[in-house]
Amino acid sequence: MSDDVRDRVDAALSGFLDRIEGEWPARAPDDVIGVLRDFVLGGGKRLRPAFCCAGWRAAGGPDTGEVIVAAAALELFHAFALIHDDIIDDSDTRRGAPAVHRRLAGRGPVFGRHAALLCGDLCAAWAEQMFHECGLPPDRIAAAHPILARMRTEVIAGQYLDLAAAAGTVADALQVVRLKGARYTVTRPLQIGARLAGGDDTLGDALAAFGDPLGDAFQLRDDVLGVFGDPDVTGKPALDDLREGKPTVLIALTREALPPARRDRFELLLGDPRLDETGAAVLRGIIVATGALSRVERMIGQRRDAALSALEAAPVPDDVRKELSELTISAIDRNH
Amino acid sequence: MSDDVRDRVDAALSGFLDRIEGEWPARAPDDVIGVLRDFVLGGGKRLRPAFCCAGWRAAGGPDTGEVIVAAAALELFHAFALIHDDIIDDSDTRRGAPAVHRRLAGRGPVFGRHAALLCGDLCAAWAEQMFHECGLPPDRIAAAHPILARMRTEVIAGQYLDLAAAAGTVADALQVVRLKGARYTVTRPLQIGARLAGGDDTLGDALAAFGDPLGDAFQLRDDVLGVFGDPDVTGKPALDDLREGKPTVLIALTREALPPARRDRFELLLGDPRLDETGAAVLRGIIVATGALSRVERMIGQRRDAALSALEAAPVPDDVRKELSELTISAIDRNH
Numbered sequence: 001m002s003d004d005v006r007d008r009v010d011a012a013l014s015g016f017l018d019r020i021e022g023e024w025p026a027r028a029p030d031d032v033i034g035v036l037r038d039f040v041l042g043g044g045k046r047l048r049p050a051f052c053c054a055g056w057r058a059a060g061g062p063d064t065g066e067v068i069v070a071a072a073a074l075e076l077f078h079a080f081a082l083i084h085d086d087i088i089d090d091s092d093t094r095r096g097a098p099a100v101h102r103r104l105a106g107r108g109p110v111f112g113r114h115a116a117l118l119c120g121d122l123c124a125a126w127a128e129q130m131f132h133e134c135g136l137p138p139d140r141i142a143a144a145h146p147i148l149a150r151m152r153t154e155v156i157a158g159q160y161l162d163l164a165a166a167a168g169t170v171a172d173a174l175q176v177v178r179l180k181g182a183r184y185t186v187t188r189p190l191q192i193g194a195r196l197a198g199g200d201d202t203l204g205d206a207l208a209a210f211g212d213p214l215g216d217a218f219q220l221r222d223d224v225l226g227v228f229g230d231p232d233v234t235g236k237p238a239l240d241d242l243r244e245g246k247p248t249v250l251i252a253l254t255r256e257a258l259p260p261a262r263r264d265r266f267e268l269l270l271g272d273p274r275l276d277e278t279g280a281a282v283l284r285g286i287i288v289a290t291g292a293l294s295r296v297e298r299m300i301g302q303r304r305d306a307a308l309s310a311l312e313a314a315p316v317p318d319d320v321r322k323e324l325s326e327l328t329i330s331a332i333d334r335n336h
Numbered sequence: 337m338s339d340d341v342r343d344r345v346d347a348a349l350s351g352f353l354d355r356i357e358g359e360w361p362a363r364a365p366d367d368v369i370g371v372l373r374d375f376v377l378g379g380g381k382r383l384r385p386a387f388c389c390a391g392w393r394a395a396g397g398p399d400t401g402e403v404i405v406a407a408a409a410l411e412l413f414h415a416f417a418l419i420h421d422d423i424i425d426d427s428d429t430r431r432g433a434p435a436v437h438r439r440l441a442g443r444g445p446v447f448g449r450h451a452a453l454l455c456g457d458l459c460a461a462w463a464e465q466m467f468h469e470c471g472l473p474p475d476r477i478a479a480a481h482p483i484l485a486r487m488r489t490e491v492i493a494g495q496y497l498d499l500a501a502a503a504g505t506v507a508d509a510l511q512v513v514r515l516k517g518a519r520y521t522v523t524r525p526l527q528i529g530a531r532l533a534g535g536d537d538t539l540g541d542a543l544a545a546f547g548d549p550l551g552d553a554f555q556l557r558d559d560v561l562g563v564f565g566d567p568d569v570t571g572k573p574a575l576d577d578l579r580e581g582k583p584t585v586l587i588a589l590t591r592e593a594l595p596p597a598r599r600d601r602f603e604l605l606l607g608d609p610r611l612d613e614t615g616a617a618v619l620r621g622i623i624v625a626t627g628a629l630s631r632v633e634r635m636i637g638q639r640r641d642a643a644l645s646a647l648e649a650a651p652v653p654d655d656v657r658k659e660l661s662e663l664t665i666s667a668i669d670r671n672h
Binding site: 020023024025032080084087088111114115117118120121122124125126128129132133138139141142145146149150152153154156157158159160163164179 | 356359360361368416420423424447450451453454456457458460461462464465468469474475477478481482485486488489490492493494495496499500515
């Protein structure tokens with residue numbers, strides 16, 4: 001994503017939050033909007049807005065401010081998803097700073113969680129508001145909204161499955177990847193942008209053929225970085241996923257391949273909230289030794305190739321194809 | 337509200353949930369949609385749909401199925417608000433049955449809260465989806481959506497204030513009443529219905545002049561019933577509000593009028609999670625003795641009169657005036 005688009009998305013978010021602050025009805029004792037402004041503008045890759053803008057241009061949309069506002073609304077929706085995820089996962093940090101439920105914990109952790117729950121609800125409400133008030137014609141917004149609605153259900157369903165299937169199979173983990181990763185990060189934002197520009201079903205299907213494997217690969221990369229990434233670069237503590245026992249594809253593949261003799265040690269360490277670096281090194285060693293890491297790397301490579309092939313065949317302008325190809329590489333071959 | 341409208345709203349909700357179930361993307365191990373169907377269709381006064389339909393007819397809207405779907409979407413939004421409220425208040429029951437976080441607590445109370453958090457998120461997402469897919473023209477929906485967005489921010493802000501101002505003043509309590517009660521239950525649903533039918537700002541203002549005092553009175557009645565109501569009739573345990581120490585107008589007025597000699601006893605009992613019937617009787621005695629109960633009853637009466645006067649002056653058809661007048665009486669002079 002170009003810095004220019006990022007700056008315009010951030011300016012749209014900042015302007016929207018200014019307006020919301022002016023209309024804010026409650027004499028609440030906490031600076032709720034300040035906390036959310038810091039969180040929303042404080043980091044993040046802005047991938048969803050980037051894909052939304054790319055989808056818009058794929059359908060021939062001109063360079064205009066309205067689509068930036070609609071794209072920025074997806075980032076506000078993402079803030080909702082992250083805030084509620086962090087409550088559920090009891091994460092201390094996000095984007096290298098305290099999670100929202102920690103920022104609001106001045107009156108204790110329970111208050112912090114409840115306040116953050118409401119902050120997430122506000123971000124979800126504002127995302128819809130911002131999307132609908134982006135300034136595009138009502139019939140264009142009406143054409144795109146069913147995809148936004150579908151995306152909302154998918155990502156929450158994915159989170160539910162993630163929560164409920166805590167010791168899941170590879171198939172469960174792959175479904176979470178598809179719902180919480182691929183569809184949410186890539187395919188739906190692309191399709192929303194395309195619909196806003198008047199794109200048809202054929203274009204929507206072509207964008208899914210590209211976006212689904214790309215998004216799967218993106219999420220699988222995220223899972224690998226969650227265990228093997230450098231916390232100084234990812235902004236996420238390196239032990240969180242292991243301490244939480246997050247049922248990723250990487251972990252499910254490890255479990256499948258684990259010799260019975262090593263199984264007990266693995267299950268004992270995984271999900272231990274007090275896991276230290278030594279224990280983490282043991283877990284990483286097991287994950288590598290079972291071949292799970294190289295299998296996931298192969299899966300990422302296959303999906304990247306599938307995405308790039310689908311992109312070749314997609315009915316999109318050449319400059320958009322070039323940009324999406326670059327986005328693909330940077331989303332998959334990254335260290336943060 | 338006529339039984340006919342209630343039946344049509346429930347049929348719309350049931351049909352929508354059937355469709356959602358068909359599209360539900362996750363192989364989740366819990367019957368999430370079943371739990372939500374039971375909760376949404378299991379009770380409730382359907383006040384918001386009733387006011388939305390009344391607002392629609394106030395603006396001259398014809399009898400049509402589309403507005404029923406839009407009105408039913410407000411009920412789905414209400415399910416979201418109740419589910420998250422019950423998590424925050426740690427309520428055991430709602431509408432005479434277990435709260436959603438209790439229904440989902442098969443794998444423990446923490447899982448139940450997290451699962452319910454996501455269920456609330458789903459209801460909020462589906463409410464927007466149902467509203468936008470009601471079948472009315474996009475420009476009508478676009479005209480009404482800013483009021484829906486405003487309502488969403490108001491009710492969440494009111495809940496935040498409720499959470500944060502736990503030992504609040506009468507002014508704080510009245511602001512919560514206005515945001516969580518009046519605007520959310522009456523004024524915004526009326527205005528949304530009117531906008532959907534093409535109503536203008538003059539009508540919207542007249543509906544607010546009626547709806548705000550009516551809604552305040554409705555919420556004040558709710559607070560009185562929370563302390564003095566018959567649990568067999570309200571469907572809510574009679575001690576919940578007192579055990580929680582809910583900072584209502586009734587409680588704030590009691591605190592203001594409390595002689596210092598009785599203050600310690602009052603604060604000791606109020607908010608005690610193990611409060612029993614004997615302690616509750618003491619609290620009720622104090623609330624009555626300070627005159628707080630009769631002051632709230634007077635406030636309710638004044639607001640009912642103000643609502644009925646505003647209704648007399650409102651530019652609405654006579655049959656709508658008659659219906660709203662009946663809704664006013666039944667919303668205020670009730671025992672559940």
